[in-house]
Amino acid sequence: MSDTPELTLYHAPRTRSSGVRILLEELGAPYRLHILNLKLGDQLKPEYLAVNPLGKVPAIKHGDAVVTEQVAIYIYLADAFPDAGLAPAIGDPLRGPYLLWLAFYGSAFEPAIVDRSQQRAPDSRAMSPYGDYDAVISAVRSQLAGGPYLFGDRLTAADLLWGTALRWTTIFGLVPTTPEISAYFERIASRPSARKVGREDHELAAAQEIAAKG
Template sequence: MTAENRITLYYSPQSRATGTRVLLEELGAPYDLHVLNMKAGEQRQPAYLAINPLGKVPAVRHRGALVTEQVAIYTYLADLFPKAGLTPALDDSQRGPYLRWIAYYGSSFEPALIDKFMKREPAPVSHSPYSDYDTMLGVLEAQLSKAPYLLGDRMTAADILWGVAFSWTMMFGLVPQNDVFKAYAERITSRPAFKRISAADDEMAAQHAAASGG
């Protein structure tokens, strides 16, 4: 991949962007970091709001085009590097289930998680995007009880997304630390790519805290 085709990842350590960086490492993708110190509020400054008006990371820029939203980013990057084997091809029978589980993260898990974190009463089941929290998690537990990964024995980008998310949400008590979820998260967090990025994040976060007087 030529220099102009390198991926720029708008990034802050120990954030949702961490999983995207882990995915880039797993894909063997050439990328550069545009680091934001979120402790200093750089994500809310005009320079970054011109890139993502929501002031959120991750975001990626590639070939002059900007991609935001984790679901879109994971799908895009995995498709960009098919030889890494982390995405089913368009004509693969597992393509639909793969997209299902990636979309489930954004459409069901994240809204449920925020309601739980904020201790808000969810909308009535008939109006809720995720039915109810226990049902939403139960669907995942049932799927992950069948095999090591969401698509069976085959790890995909969807598992990077979910494995990293589970590792964080279990740490903060938002997802129960049952045997199924713990084993699944450990399959991802024990991989070299996650360990490398986790160590780098710890160092970067400490630098940001010091720079912000924290």
């Protein structure tokens, strides 16, 4: 018997957990899916709230370790499967910038995008987690200018997070579509891993729609 701990992804199609599926495919990690139908409220049932009390996806269970929070999952998985080379190791000069851009996504980018989607003015600069929206978008564009990935030619787990996020935020008009942003997220979307997850998520979502209608 293998001593490799079982890895489970708690997943709902067309949500933030789709990006984690793409990461798992890129890592070549063996995993199983625990599918949640958000339309039926599976995420709010006691069984799942025992995994993530906030009732959000994604979440993973790796052996006895349970990890929630999107950015934490990316860090954990990329470090857990180092042979894929998607996480600069401690001591690598890129480790700091890599962690910075993962943290920046959750601490600055998403709050700025949520405020923009709700047409909500941020708190004062001293209280805001991101300062101002334009500064956040400018930082993203500047980082992508060197291309083709966040750190030049080196693909990392951070690119899989940002590539999927920038695609949906531009679709909904929350981030301006620019040549460098479009080229970046299309580069990620064209990868076999993203295409596979996209096809399978489409089928899952269709089946869940039918189930929700009874």
